Amino acid sequence: MENKRYPEHLVFGLDIGTRSIVGTVGYRENNQNFIVVAQCVREHDTRAMMDGQIHDIPKVSETILEVKKELEAQIGRKLTDVCIAAAGRVLKTVTVSAEYEFPSETTLNEEHIHSLELIGVEKAYDTLREEVKEDKINFYCVGYSVIRYFLNGYSMIKLEGHKASKIGTELLATFLPDEVIDGLYTAVERAGLQVANLTLEPIAAINVAIPEKFRLLNIAMIDVGAGTSDISITKDGSIIAYGMIPYAGDEITEAIVQKYLVEFKTAEIMKLACLRKKKVTYKDIMGINHKVTTEEIIDSVSEAVHRITKCVAEKIIELNGGKSVSAVFVVGGGGKIPGFVTSLAEYLNLPNDRVALRGEEVLGDVTFLQENIKKDPLLVTPIGICLNFYDQTNNFIxxxxxxxxxxxxxxxxxxxxxxxxxxxxxxxxxxxxxxxxxxxxxxxxxxxxxxxxxxxxxxxxxxxxxxxxxxxxxxxxxxxxESTVGEDAVYEVRQLAEYNGTISFICNGQSIICPKFVMANGKLVSEFYSIQDQDEIQILNYYTLQQVLEFMDIKTKGTIYVNNMPAKMEEKVYENFTIQCELKKEQPEENTGILEEASEQYEGAEQEETNLNVDNSLNTKTVSAVAVKNNETGTSIIKEENNRKTDLYVIINLEPVKLSNKSKYIFVDIFDFYPFDLKKVGGSELVVTLNGEKADFTTPLKERDVIELYWKE
Known part of the structure; x- marks a missing residue:
C-alpha cells in the first residue's frame, strides 16, 4: 500500500481479547469519517488470556508482535505507539458530583470544562480509595463519562461559550486494579510499543455502537467477547452505568468441548461454523471422525447461552435501577451465536426486534481501504479504540x-x-x-x-x-x-558579632585594655575556639580583681580599692571600673613600669601579633597586638590593633564568595570579588538585600552573610 493514500499521522488500535488480538490502523477524516488502512487478526495459540485478564504475558506479547509486524508490512511504516482497551473484569465505577465557582462571571472555554471534569475524577478517585483502603488495592482510572453539566445550578448539555459564576458536573468514573493495567502495559512494551491511550472496552464500543443522538433513550450495549460480557447503559443523553459479567463466548466453546470431547481449538472452529455452515466434520480426542449438523451444535449449547444471557439480563436490570431497558445492542464475536439475542430479549422481557446485533449499521462512517472486509460486530470495539484516541479521557500517565x-x-x-x-x-x-x-x-x-x-x-x-x-x-x-550535602558549619568565637575582643579598666589612673574572657561549657577558651553543637557560650563582661592583677603582672600591698571601695580578689570588675592599689617596692612606681615595658615591647610602626594564651591561672600579660604609649599627662594607653587582615565568606545569589585582604568589609567591597557590572543596567530597579533586609553600599558585612543582588524588571 502506498504512503500517499493516507496522511502522515495514523492511529494504531489493539483489541487484546481473550480469544484473539485485533489490530487496526487508520485515521479520522474531516473530524467524522474514520478510514481503516490496515487490519490484522491473530488468535492466541494457547489460553494465554482468560476472562479478559492476561495470564501468560510472554505469549500475549508474541502475538501482539506478530500483529504489529503484519500491519507494518501492510502500511510500509514502523509502528511505535498504540491505543489499547481493558476489559471490565473487576471494574469499579464511582458516580460523583463536582463544582467550581469563579471569582466573577466568566465565559467558559474548553480548559474550564476539562478542569471541572478533572476535579470530579479526582473526587471519584478519593472516594474509591476510601472504599477499598482495607483491601490495599491500587486502582487505575481507565476513563469517565459525563452524565450532565450544571450552569449556575441549572442542568445543561453543553457549557462551552456560556457565561457562568458557577459550573458543576455529575460524572461516572471507571477504575480497574493496577495489576490488570500493568499486565497490558508490560505485554505491549515487550512487543516494542508504547501506550498512547488507554480506555475501557465498553467505552470504546459504545462510542461506535450508540451515537450521541441515540443516548436520550434508555439503551443497553453488550460487548460479548470470549471471556467477558461488558455492559454500558445510556439514558437522557449520557452513559449512566458500566458493568461486566465474566461469562461470554468461551462458555459456549467449553460446552462444545464437553459435549463432543474435542480440543478447545476444535470446539472454536465448530462454534464459528454454526454461523455459516449446515454440517461440521470434526475429530474427537480419541481420534474418531464425526459429522454433525450445526443445528445439533446450537441445540447442545443452548443451556450455556441461556445461562450467559440470564446473567447479562440480571446485570442490566441491576445497573438500570431495577428495571429493564428500552432496547439492547449486541456487539462482539461472542454474541453472534444463533439464539443469543432472542434469549436475551426473553430474559429482559423485550420484543425480539428490540435486541439486535450491531455491525454494519453502526460502521456507516467507517471506510475500509482493504478489499473484502466485512463490516462485522467483531470490528466495533477495535475501531472504537482508535476513535477514542481523538477524544482521550485518560486521567493518568x-x-x-x-x-x-x-x-x-x-x-x-x-x-x-x-x-x-x-x-x-x-x-x-x-x-x-x-x-x-x-x-x-x-x-x-x-x-x-x-x-x-x-x-x-x-x-x-x-x-x-x-x-x-x-x-x-x-x-x-x-x-x-540526588543533591549533595554542603560543608558542615564552622564558627569561631571571634566571629560572634557580640565579641568585640576587649574590655577596659582604669588602674591607678591608667587605661588598661584587656581581652574579653569567653567560656564554653564552663571552661575558658580563646577567641579562636571552634564552637561545637550544643555548646553553652558565655562572653564575660567582667574580670575578677585577681585576673586583672595577673594580666598586668604586678604585685600589690595593702588594701586594694575598686570604685573607691575595699575589694577582695574575687570582686568582679566591669567595663571602666577603677582600681587603686599600692605596688610593692620592688616594682618601679614611675609610670607603673609594667606599662612602660609593654610600651617598649609593642610600640612601633610595625607591631608583631602575639596570641593571648588563656588558661585558668591567666599568668601571662601578652595580648594580641597591644600598643602602649604615654601621653603628656602621664597616662599610658593600651589599645588593640584592629587592622589585622582577615578573610570573610559571604553567600551572594546562593553562591559562596570569599572576600580577602581587608580587616573590615562593607557591602560595596563585594564588587571586587563578585562578577556584577553595575554599569550594565538589566532592569528597572537594582535589588540589594542583606539577610533578607534591604541594604545600602556602606552596610558592614560579617561572616556568612546572605546577599541578594539582581536587576528587577
Missing part, C-alpha cells in the same frame, strides 16, 4: 524515573517534582542540602549557624538537562542524581 515506571494522575500540570515524589524520591534530595548546623547558646540565648549549601540535584529529561520544575508528559524518561 506513565513515566520512567531512574528505571522505574511510575503512574501519575494527570492534572495537565505535572512536573518532574511530582514524578520524583510519586516514586518515593526524598524531597530534600532534590534541593541543595546544607551541612550540619551548629546549635548553641550565647549568654543564655539560642543561636544557630547553618552549614554550607550543597549542589542541587542533576535532572535529565529524555537525556537533556532540565530543572526540577520542568513539565512532563506520557512516557517521558527521567533521570535524577
Amino acid at each position: 506513565f513515566v520512567n524515573v531512574n528505571g522505574e515506571r511510575v503512574k501519575l494522575y494527570d492534572n495537565n500540570k505535572l512536573t518532574i517534582v511530582d514524578a520524583a515524589i510519586q516514586v518515593g524520591f526524598p524531597n530534600e534530595k532534590l534541593f541543595p542540602r546544607r551541612g550540619k548546623a551548629i546549635n548553641f547558646t550565647l549568654n543564655g540565648n539560642k543561636r544557630l549557624v547553618r552549614g554550607e549549601l550543597g549542589e542541587a540535584a542533576v535532572v535529565k529529561l529524555n537525556g537533556e538537562l532540565v530543572g526540577i520544575s520542568h513539565s512532563i508528559v506520557q512516557n517521558d524518561k527521567i533521570e535524577i542524581i
Whole structure:
C-alpha cells in the first residue's frame, strides 16, 4: 500500500481479547469519517488470556508482535505507539458530583470544562480509595463519562461559550486494579510499543455502537467477547452505568468441548461454523471422525447461552435501577451465536426486534481501504479504540524515573517534582542540602549557624538537562542524581558579632585594655575556639580583681580599692571600673613600669601579633597586638590593633564568595570579588538585600552573610 493514500499521522488500535488480538490502523477524516488502512487478526495459540485478564504475558506479547509486524508490512511504516482497551473484569465505577465557582462571571472555554471534569475524577478517585483502603488495592482510572453539566445550578448539555459564576458536573468514573493495567502495559512494551491511550472496552464500543443522538433513550450495549460480557447503559443523553459479567463466548466453546470431547481449538472452529455452515466434520480426542449438523451444535449449547444471557439480563436490570431497558445492542464475536439475542430479549422481557446485533449499521462512517472486509460486530470495539484516541479521557500517565515506571494522575500540570515524589524520591534530595548546623547558646540565648549549601540535584529529561520544575508528559524518561550535602558549619568565637575582643579598666589612673574572657561549657577558651553543637557560650563582661592583677603582672600591698571601695580578689570588675592599689617596692612606681615595658615591647610602626594564651591561672600579660604609649599627662594607653587582615565568606545569589585582604568589609567591597557590572543596567530597579533586609553600599558585612543582588524588571 502506498504512503500517499493516507496522511502522515495514523492511529494504531489493539483489541487484546481473550480469544484473539485485533489490530487496526487508520485515521479520522474531516473530524467524522474514520478510514481503516490496515487490519490484522491473530488468535492466541494457547489460553494465554482468560476472562479478559492476561495470564501468560510472554505469549500475549508474541502475538501482539506478530500483529504489529503484519500491519507494518501492510502500511510500509514502523509502528511505535498504540491505543489499547481493558476489559471490565473487576471494574469499579464511582458516580460523583463536582463544582467550581469563579471569582466573577466568566465565559467558559474548553480548559474550564476539562478542569471541572478533572476535579470530579479526582473526587471519584478519593472516594474509591476510601472504599477499598482495607483491601490495599491500587486502582487505575481507565476513563469517565459525563452524565450532565450544571450552569449556575441549572442542568445543561453543553457549557462551552456560556457565561457562568458557577459550573458543576455529575460524572461516572471507571477504575480497574493496577495489576490488570500493568499486565497490558508490560505485554505491549515487550512487543516494542508504547501506550498512547488507554480506555475501557465498553467505552470504546459504545462510542461506535450508540451515537450521541441515540443516548436520550434508555439503551443497553453488550460487548460479548470470549471471556467477558461488558455492559454500558445510556439514558437522557449520557452513559449512566458500566458493568461486566465474566461469562461470554468461551462458555459456549467449553460446552462444545464437553459435549463432543474435542480440543478447545476444535470446539472454536465448530462454534464459528454454526454461523455459516449446515454440517461440521470434526475429530474427537480419541481420534474418531464425526459429522454433525450445526443445528445439533446450537441445540447442545443452548443451556450455556441461556445461562450467559440470564446473567447479562440480571446485570442490566441491576445497573438500570431495577428495571429493564428500552432496547439492547449486541456487539462482539461472542454474541453472534444463533439464539443469543432472542434469549436475551426473553430474559429482559423485550420484543425480539428490540435486541439486535450491531455491525454494519453502526460502521456507516467507517471506510475500509482493504478489499473484502466485512463490516462485522467483531470490528466495533477495535475501531472504537482508535476513535477514542481523538477524544482521550485518560486521567493518568506513565513515566520512567531512574528505571522505574511510575503512574501519575494527570492534572495537565505535572512536573518532574511530582514524578520524583510519586516514586518515593526524598524531597530534600532534590534541593541543595546544607551541612550540619551548629546549635548553641550565647549568654543564655539560642543561636544557630547553618552549614554550607550543597549542589542541587542533576535532572535529565529524555537525556537533556532540565530543572526540577520542568513539565512532563506520557512516557517521558527521567533521570535524577540526588543533591549533595554542603560543608558542615564552622564558627569561631571571634566571629560572634557580640565579641568585640576587649574590655577596659582604669588602674591607678591608667587605661588598661584587656581581652574579653569567653567560656564554653564552663571552661575558658580563646577567641579562636571552634564552637561545637550544643555548646553553652558565655562572653564575660567582667574580670575578677585577681585576673586583672595577673594580666598586668604586678604585685600589690595593702588594701586594694575598686570604685573607691575595699575589694577582695574575687570582686568582679566591669567595663571602666577603677582600681587603686599600692605596688610593692620592688616594682618601679614611675609610670607603673609594667606599662612602660609593654610600651617598649609593642610600640612601633610595625607591631608583631602575639596570641593571648588563656588558661585558668591567666599568668601571662601578652595580648594580641597591644600598643602602649604615654601621653603628656602621664597616662599610658593600651589599645588593640584592629587592622589585622582577615578573610570573610559571604553567600551572594546562593553562591559562596570569599572576600580577602581587608580587616573590615562593607557591602560595596563585594564588587571586587563578585562578577556584577553595575554599569550594565538589566532592569528597572537594582535589588540589594542583606539577610533578607534591604541594604545600602556602606552596610558592614560579617561572616556568612546572605546577599541578594539582581536587576528587577
